[in-house]
Amino acid sequence: MGRDIKKKSEVRSQESGEKTPRTGKPDLSVNIAGIQLKNPVMAASGTFGYGEEYAPYLDLNRLGAVVVKGLSLKPRQGNPPPRIVETAAGMLNSIGLQNMGVEIFIEKKLPFLKKFDTKVIVNFFGDSIDEYCAVAKVLDGADGIAGLEMNISCPNKQEGWLEFGTNPDLTFRVVSAVRKSTKLPLIVKLSPNVTDITVLAKAAQDAGADVLSLINTLSGMAVDVNTQRPKLGNIIGGLSGPAIKPVALKMVWQVFKTVKLPLIGIGGIMTAEDAIEFMLVGASVVQVGTVNFIDPQASIKIVDGIEDYFKKNKIKNVKEMVGSLRI
Amino acid sequence: MGRDIKKKSEVRSQESGEKTPRTGKPDLSVNIAGIQLKNPVMAASGTFGYGEEYAPYLDLNRLGAVVVKGLSLKPRQGNPPPRIVETAAGMLNSIGLQNMGVEIFIEKKLPFLKKFDTKVIVNFFGDSIDEYCAVAKVLDGADGIAGLEMNISCPNKQEGWLEFGTNPDLTFRVVSAVRKSTKLPLIVKLSPNVTDITVLAKAAQDAGADVLSLINTLSGMAVDVNTQRPKLGNIIGGLSGPAIKPVALKMVWQVFKTVKLPLIGIGGIMTAEDAIEFMLVGASVVQVGTVNFIDPQASIKIVDGIEDYFKKNKIKNVKEMVGSLRI
């Protein structure tokens, strides 16, 4: 295609798709596992509703993709309140995966999202391998979905409530099974609450994942010293926000050095600089979560900021950046 | 002893020592594994030098204990700079365990600390089981040491650089060996970078630890987008400060429910309220680390704040508080 691409780092993202980049304008597009994104910024699952909620506040067309709130086969009511609490530079949530179920999603929410020129990635989960596969099959049949993101930070009801995402054998089994249940590009979202995330990353890769996204929330807790009670109804929740960025960056870097799959970096991204840190350590794409609550336009500011950075540093495209950390 | 002690929660700390508490003044003393502390606040290892550095800024006599910077058998030069970087509500350090070695410590630093009416806890480490034992033996022979704190977040040079603290078998072996090398009370300091900290806690308990302290720093990383280089000379460092408090609290709570040993809670404590959160989830004692850098008097303010809280809530002693979370 005649574009001069420096072979500066290992190439993770496949050939960029924009055929005729405007002169001087960096090419922000990126293709992961066949999903052609106009830019490497996605809204993270659970922090952006079904897109609809944020549509009045930003132009959804400007996003690389929207990842919707995690879906299960049947509706789930979620955990008792209180469900959120702020912590130092972070927040704990114990939403408990409340959702309307995959079928109502397809009927009521997907049509709205399809109207926009952005990709729809559907985050989903189950409490058994069968449920994971059943959800994936339903989604496989729906129109307008660019890819699936499997949340494996869920306990396995059938096998001692061990989390799928903390045991390489379970990870391998659930990902393999889902892989057979759908033809859609399959993103596996890794849990950070593990001794060695590269072992889980390899298990997911071996089982047929197309892309890995990381990290999900860190397990955490907060206590109200006045009532002497936990601040969350569920006692334990998931920590997100800038507090966790150093942990996320380190895990992306480790996984980048270990597996060959394209990576989606997630965790505490507030600004374009944060996003670029993730790209430097090996993320082809980033997801922004908690920051949506703080500034509904943050994701778009991040897209613009990445473009500015590319211009300033004469970077032609995403590929050139990914994993180009100088050590 | 005639004091009316509510059996509100499981009793972890042994009988409080102050014989005749002044009327109305809550008893902050606590005894863990025979170490009689005047209050449940210690300065955490690596954040308080050898006490000496902070002596001009606060009255060391007011602290429950000082835990000194980690010592090894021989002096260590530590990691190349930069060694610290601030992150959101936290900091990463890659000091790399620089220290003068246990012998010089005993000769040059211990005499100063012995002059104060506070307990001296010596934090130490090794890169082999033999080194751990050798350090413990040297310390066992020294006078003026109230207890040892084993940092097991160190790679095992002899067995594939696997961290002692991330593998229950290694944890068991190194703690068992050290247990035989010293008669001093033995605190084992757990790493949070594990899938299930209770497994490691049990291994340490089974191996003969007297007390568990947790958590050490979370593994993390930061990148300079201007230079495209890691912000730490060592690339990866340890995350501490308020950012990690939710993770630490949750781990203390989990371990409290799992083992019988008294616990020392560490991680992001800035205020007395933070310390009380840790006590409510099961810590008999707390250590304050990063906050010493921000306010050299923080540890004493925390002691005073705990006393105020006890008064306000009519809590008679530490025992009554520990693990008394209402759920």
Added chain:
Amino acid sequence: MEKVLYNEKILPLYYKLGMSWEGLPAIEPGQFVMLRITEQVDPLLRRPFGVYKILGLGAGGQGSEGSEQGIEILYKVVGKGTKLMANLKPGYTVDVLGPLGNGFQPISKVGSVRQNQRIIMAAGGIGIVPFYLLAKNYHLSSISLKLLFGGRGKDDLPGLEDFKKFGIDTAVSTDDGSMGKNGLVTDLLKKELSKKGDCVVYACGPKAMLKAVAKMAEDADTPCYVSLDNAMACGIGACLGCAVKIRGQGSGVRSQKSKAFSPYKMVCKDGPVFDAKEIAWEEI
């Protein structure tokens, strides 16, 4: 980014914050905004605040005083965000998201109220906030307004003078007897509910108070709307963080759009004002 016009301490812990707002939209009594007060990440999340007053001419002619369009927030300093807010000075900027949520149902839509229409506003402390705009909407109408205002002490009755200026019929109670009746706002409500004629109760205050108010209204078979204040992250129904448990099937005023019944509603989007009968008070 909106400009701070003033930030005035009115009582030891209470402040009034005036902010300009170009192109001010219409705001219902009971709606709120989410404020971001710092660019730092501590505090991290926006904080929700009701709109107390409309400044300038306002959309729909709601405004009252001053010339610049904007809103006034009445807030209490309780934690780190509000402590920072207390440092705001004229000319500083604040990031405002809103107006958000559903305010109080206009009395015309409260079906069972037919004759001698009367609105009882029951406020506890900072719970006074939504009632200024509400009172403004009705004080020149044929509907009679009564404010019941309770606080811990005389320093916990913020904005009382504003309602007096309006000429709103007000009864005050304090826990410590330092002003008005010594007792709870529910004592005042009991008396008020025993009076003749249809009425509707609008309430805002601490959860325990709202629970008691809801019970009294239910017992008196009086329509009652309460404004809740759960902790929030997004403020727009996206995070599902501000959930409140609602009673089983067939209770709510607002229809359940999805086939699957969820026992939770979102305070930010479905509320913050709810029909008191909708709420599963036993779980609060």
Added chain:
Amino acid sequence: MEKVLYNEKILPLYYKLGMSWEGLPAIEPGQFVMLRITEQVDPLLRRPFGVYKILGLGAGGQGSEGSEQGIEILYKVVGKGTKLMANLKPGYTVDVLGPLGNGFQPISKVGSVRQNQRIIMAAGGIGIVPFYLLAKNYHLSSISLKLLFGGRGKDDLPGLEDFKKFGIDTAVSTDDGSMGKNGLVTDLLKKELSKKGDCVVYACGPKAMLKAVAKMAEDADTPCYVSLDNAMACGIGACLGCAVKIRGQGSGVRSQKSKAFSPYKMVCKDGPVFDAKEIAWEEI
């Protein structure tokens, strides 16, 4: 907690912050303080700043202007901490830890300097800070002072007018030629070192500049002291975070107290001023 007396923008990115300090201790040129500017946890750590001026009568009669005892900080806005500092207003409080570290060696202790004593101060941008107190110590003495002051442009020469007022012999260079000589401060230094007579070089500025200065001084066999500015956490030698690599055995001016040789010194405690010969420049 010290009180802010003034906080004045002197150039687009540079401010002077005056703070009262009761019982002000003696402060050597080159010493610094650690400031905590917020009670929030972002920014979390204290930030190190050199002491630019002594206000009021000061300990040891160091002070110059104003009547209240205190210090003046001269700072550049580079990140979130200094951005917050720029918002400080008179009356706000700041938490100051210090004075810390070791300042510049008095020339009397610099062994090799015997005749025609001359001090060359080489400053890059904000690196000017330690030289105001240093100049004050010598400008009435028999020692001749020369300030070489380099910046990117004319807006990067903060405090220049203060030295002019003093009557200090000053040469200026800018990278963009907008003031003084077009070039680097090392160009000025080259000329200065070629002059006759013993001299000592004191330098403060970016690492690359200090490295070049150290090399030139070494080549000219001239004593040279540099002030380093590594990132710091504790500021008092406890965290071992601000390490700088030093050259092997037998180099340093300050004695090595421990038996075991450590290749690192702490900028906060052993410095921030070091004999340039001590530093392992090849690793910086």
